[in-house]
Amino acid sequence: MAFLEVENLVKEFTVTKKKEGLKGAVSSLFHPEKYKVRAVDNISFNIEQGEIVGFIGPNGAGKSTAVKMMTGILHPTMGSVKINGISPHKNRKAVVGKLGVVFGQRTQLYWDLRLGETFELLKRIYKIDDKMYKDNIKMLDEVLNITEIIDTPVRQLSLGQRMRGDLAAAMLHSPTMLFLDEPTIGLDIEAKHSIRNFIKQINERCGTTVILTTHDLGDVEELCKRLIVINHGKIVEDGPLNSIIERMAPYRYLVVELASPHHNLFHPAAEVVKTETLRVWFKFDKSRIAATELISDLSKTYPIRDVSVKEPDIEDMIMEIYKKPVIF
Amino acid sequence: MLIEFNNEVKGYVIMSAYFYLAKMKLLVFLSYRFEVFTSLGTNLIVVLANIYLWKAAYKGIDSVAGVKETQMLTYTIMSTLLASFFSVNIEHALQERITHGDIAIDFFRPISILLKYLAEDIGIAISSILSKLMPLLVIMTVFVQPPVPDSPMAFVLFLLSAVFSFLILWLISALISLLCFWVLQLGEMKTVKDGIVLLLSGKIIPLWLFPKKIQRMIEILPFQYVYQTPLSIYIGKVQPEQAIVPMLIQFAWILLFTSLLCFGWSRARKRVLVQGG
Amino acid sequence: MLENVKYYISVALYYFKLSLQKQFEYPAMIISCVFMIPMMYGTGILLLYFMVHNFQPLGGWSFPQLAFLFGIGYLSHGLMMVFSVQNWWIESYVLRGEFDRMLLRPLSVFFQFTVTYINFIGLVDVLVGLTIFLYSCKLINFVWSLHNIITIAFVIIGGVLIRSSIFTIFCSVAFWTKRSESLFLLLNDMLERTTQYPMTIYPYFVQFMLTFIVPIAFISFYPACEILGKDGRIVFPLEMSVYTPIIGIVMFILANMFFNLGLKKYESAGS
Numbered sequence: 066m067a068f069l070e071v072e073n074l075v076k077e078f079t080v081t082k083k084k085e086g087l088k089g090a091v092s093s094l095f096h097p098e099k100y101k102v103r104a105v106d107n108i109s110f111n112i113e114q115g116e117i118v119g120f121i122g123p124n125g126a127g128k129s130t131a132v133k134m135m136t137g138i139l140h141p142t143m144g145s146v147k148i149n150g151i152s153p154h155k156n157r158k159a160v161v162g163k164l165g166v167v168f169g170q171r172t173q174l175y176w177d178l179r180l181g182e183t184f185e186l187l188k189r190i191y192k193i194d195d196k197m198y199k200d201n202i203k204m205l206d207e208v209l210n211i212t213e214i215i216d217t218p219v220r221q222l223s224l225g226q227r228m229r230g231d232l233a234a235a236m237l238h239s240p241t242m243l244f245l246d247e248p249t250i251g252l253d254i255e256a257k258h259s260i261r262n263f264i265k266q267i268n269e270r271c272g273t274t275v276i277l278t279t280h281d282l283g284d285v286e287e288l289c290k291r292l293i294v295i296n297h298g299k300i301v302e303d304g305p306l307n308s309i310i311e312r313m314a315p316y317r318y319l320v321v322e323l324a325s326p327h328h329n330l331f332h333p334a335a336e337v338v339k340t341e342t343l344r345v346w347f348k349f350d351k352s353r354i355a356a357t358e359l360i361s362d363l364s365k366t367y368p369i370r371d372v373s374v375k376e377p378d379i380e381d382m383i384m385e386i387y388k389k390p391v392i393f
Numbered sequence: 394m395l396i397e398f399n400n401e402v403k404g405y406v407i408m409s410a411y412f413y414l415a416k417m418k419l420l421v422f423l424s425y426r427f428e429v430f431t432s433l434g435t436n437l438i439v440v441l442a443n444i445y446l447w448k449a450a451y452k453g454i455d456s457v458a459g460v461k462e463t464q465m466l467t468y469t470i471m472s473t474l475l476a477s478f479f480s481v482n483i484e485h486a487l488q489e490r491i492t493h494g495d496i497a498i499d500f501f502r503p504i505s506i507l508l509k510y511l512a513e514d515i516g517i518a519i520s521s522i523l524s525k526l527m528p529l530l531v532i533m534t535v536f537v538q539p540p541v542p543d544s545p546m547a548f549v550l551f552l553l554s555a556v557f558s559f560l561i562l563w564l565i566s567a568l569i570s571l572l573c574f575w576v577l578q579l580g581e582m583k584t585v586k587d588g589i590v591l592l593l594s595g596k597i598i599p600l601w602l603f604p605k606k607i608q609r610m611i612e613i614l615p616f617q618y619v620y621q622t623p624l625s626i627y628i629g630k631v632q633p634e635q636a637i638v639p640m641l642i643q644f645a646w647i648l649l650f651t652s653l654l655c656f657g658w659s660r661a662r663k664r665v666l667v668q669g670g
Numbered sequence: 671m672l673e674n675v676k677y678y679i680s681v682a683l684y685y686f687k688l689s690l691q692k693q694f695e696y697p698a699m700i701i702s703c704v705f706m707i708p709m710m711y712g713t714g715i716l717l718l719y720f721m722v723h724n725f726q727p728l729g730g731w732s733f734p735q736l737a738f739l740f741g742i743g744y745l746s747h748g749l750m751m752v753f754s755v756q757n758w759w760i761e762s763y764v765l766r767g768e769f770d771r772m773l774l775r776p777l778s779v780f781f782q783f784t785v786t787y788i789n790f791i792g793l794v795d796v797l798v799g800l801t802i803f804l805y806s807c808k809l810i811n812f813v814w815s816l817h818n819i820i821t822i823a824f825v826i827i828g829g830v831l832i833r834s835s836i837f838t839i840f841c842s843v844a845f846w847t848k849r850s851e852s853l854f855l856l857l858n859d860m861l862e863r864t865t866q867y868p869m870t871i872y873p874y875f876v877q878f879m880l881t882f883i884v885p886i887a888f889i890s891f892y893p894a895c896e897i898l899g900k901d902g903r904i905v906f907p908l909e910m911s912v913y914t915p916i917i918g919i920v921m922f923i924l925a926n927m928f929f930n931l932g933l934k935k936y937e938s939a940g941s
């Protein structure tokens with residue numbers, strides 16, 4: 066039995082359509098028009114204890130909706146979630162006591178009050194005893210420098226500080242599983258770095274399982290051994306980072322440096338994707354043509370000074386996903 | 394450069410801009426389907442409760458202070474209709490802009506921000522004729538009694554007087570929101586004002602029921618000109634030939650408040666420009 | 671069991687502390703309410719006074735009796751304002767996804783929602799209500815016997831429960847419709863008009879509905895009838911010190927159930 070089991074999860078939302086103009090407004094008054102949106106469309110996967118799994122996909126792909134269902138906030142239209150064998154929808158209280166959840170877009174902290182007040186409240190809600198509370202604050206201080214901001218009203222915190230506060234609040238009760246929905250959104254490099262460091266640390270030190278949704282490829286490259294790629298509510302890829310890149314983007318780039326400017330470079334098995342005055346990028350499929358073959362072909366016709374082969378990175382892979390048409 | 398731009402804008406463009414603002418407000422309101430129905434329900438409850446209350450009070454009594462039961466019921470119905478028409482939003486809107494510091498930008502707009510809010514409030518008022526006033530009027534006419542005016546002349550004067558009332562109420566609200574420039578934390582002055590209007594305008598309690606001394610004191614204040622004046626004209630408690638005096642007083646209040654507003658506004662403008670917002 | 675009760679109380683008390691701190695961040699709000707609330711309810715009681723004074727006792731109720739009715743009703747209104755204004759915000763909680771936070775905590779959401787905000791400004795209402803109530807007690811020569819005191823206490827506690835539950839039930843509609851804030855105003859007006867005036871001025875079917883469908887009449891009307899010895903049109907075999915609190919508890923349980931039913935429909939907020 067896996068630690069987190071997600072089976073055939075579906076979520077549909079009903080949305081009311083607004084009609085235009087005065088006539089439309091009056092007609093909506095009596096006959097509002099409704100339609101359904103499938104935000105999450107039949108996804109299934111398992112996650113083992115101690116994993117860090119990245120959930121990526123474009124805006125509106127359904128990542129947040131999936132996280133909300135896994136954490137028991139939303140009831141699925143169909144399908145099931147089990148954490149440690151228990152469904153958060155049937156037995157919410159038993160499950161959520163062991164979870165930590167952070168939404169980057171929305172804070173769980175009390176806006177008007179000191180950060181520490183939220184901690185004190187959580188201490189009572191989660192029945193955290195004094196020793197554990199002290200230990201955890203100490204640990205969180207080491208990774209997130211939490212004592213530096215604990216007495217500041219939350220509304221006066223910078224975005225990065227607030228995120229640190231949110232992460233600390235989610236870890237106070239030593240959850241076994243942490244869900245982070247876009248934890249690095251809108252942060253500067255330094256703040257991003259400290260948050261990535263935090264995730265790594267708690268995963269190593271406490272063995273916390275982490276599910277992380279993000280747009281930031283840096284997050285994924287640095288943290289996640291496993292990726293789940295989601296688009297239009299469906300899982301399109303699930304596996305180790307490298308093999309996904311291999312599958313999604315099975316091409317290479319050949320960067321050619323010319324001795325003199327030359328126009329209209331051409332090769333039947335490769336595509337020119339970018340040109341600078343003396344540099345040209347060829348994109349080629351390595352199953353169709355080997356790099357050596359391409360280089361020798363090109364050097365026959367053009368004045369080439371230097372070449373280099375570039376592997377696609379995760380960014381290229383994401384581009385591929387975004388371009389992929391949806392098939393219903 | 395800004396001043397040049399100001400002169401270039403022709404009156405026609407400005408008028409259509411106001412019209413557009415008013416129309417937008419109407420559309421926004423109608424899109425709140427739920428609110429349209431609940432506010433009708435709220436008004437119904439209030440007016441029906443008042444009607445039963447007055448019926449109980451009048452049981453076996455012909456008239457009090459020269460007002461008969463049917464007149465009083467008409468008064469109550471019309472008061473609810475007027476209240477649903479008098480929705481004024483300027484305090485809220487202006488305070489929002491002041492606290493967020495957006496107001497400095499508004500002073501440079503070709504359209505005066507005050508007129509903009511007036512246009513929006515008129516938009517809301519007109520939309521409430523459609524969404525609140527008419528349904529309530531129909532229900533009252535069918536199930537209780539048609540709130541008939543005392544005479545055609547009374548009706549015409551009532552309409553004019555009600556427009557004055559709207560302006561007085563709007564100006565009071567605008568003046569109060571102007572205070573926000575000086576006392577940022579004034580906060581909920583609006584609720585205090587609403588309380589005073591409720592008590593002293595004749596909206597709920599006709600002022601002729603107050604002891605004579607208090608009546609005379611209330612007459613000095615502008616509040617009774619918001620509800621009591623048009624309503625008394627409508628039911629014939631004040632006959633058309635007597636109506637000229639209270640309506641002139643209404644007009645005087647409008648002039649006074651308008652000049653106060655213009656004065657206060659220019660002071661506020663200077664203050665914002667000097668302090669840089 | 672005792673451990674559990676202690677746990678819930680410690681959480682609730684901490685929530686109270688937080689709401690007190692929050693409110694003192696906005697002093698202007700407090701000050702304006704201190705002015706506004708007495709004015710609003712003063713208008714209500716003045717209207718009754720002028721009516722009786724200029725016309726006649728309303729439906730056979732003299733001014734002191736009306737004030738007594740008004741006072742009982744207003745006291746439970748004030749306490750409701752202290753403990754359950756948050757019903758007003760169910761709509762915005764739903765629209766802004768504020769229940770997410772509560773759903774993530776290992777505690778009943780209804781409990782968290784109930785204790786999440788204590789509106790100390792509502793104490794102004796309580797104070798005004800208390801003044802009117804005590805004044806009317808003096809006017810009607812109310813006997814402060816133990817029995818009467820217990821009756822009043824039970825009636826007021828029951829009244830608060832009935833009021834809060836009505837708001838919870840109706841405002842929970844927002845879980846389905848995404849809207850209910852304006853319903854709060856409607857209900858507030860309805861409760862005001864039906865708890866402050868004797869129901870005998872309304873048609874019989876209104877009173878019937880407000881007795882057996884939405885039990886508003888038990889908040890102040892029947893208790894006042896009983897204490898003042900007035901005719902309430904419908905006669906009940908037991909005392910109101912039994913009915914009002916029991917109906918209050920039943921309503922509260924119903925409200926809890928309805929709220930939880932709605933919570934299943936909760937959709938968080940699209941980001």
Ligand SMILES: Nc1ncnc2c1ncn2[C@@H]1O[C@H](COP(=O)(O)OP(=O)(O)O)[C@@H](O)[C@H]1O
Pocket residue numbers: 078079080102103104122123124125126127128129130131937938939940941
């Ligand atoms: N509460 C909601 N009501 C209606 N539609 C929603 C709601 N939440 C999300 N959606 C829709 O579901 C889709 C997925 O949204 P979301 O899960 O937030 O995507 P992501 O987090 O991947 O950007 C979007 O089309 C969004 O508009």
Ligand SMILES: [Mg+2]
Pocket residue numbers: 128129130246247941
């Ligand atoms: Mg999202």
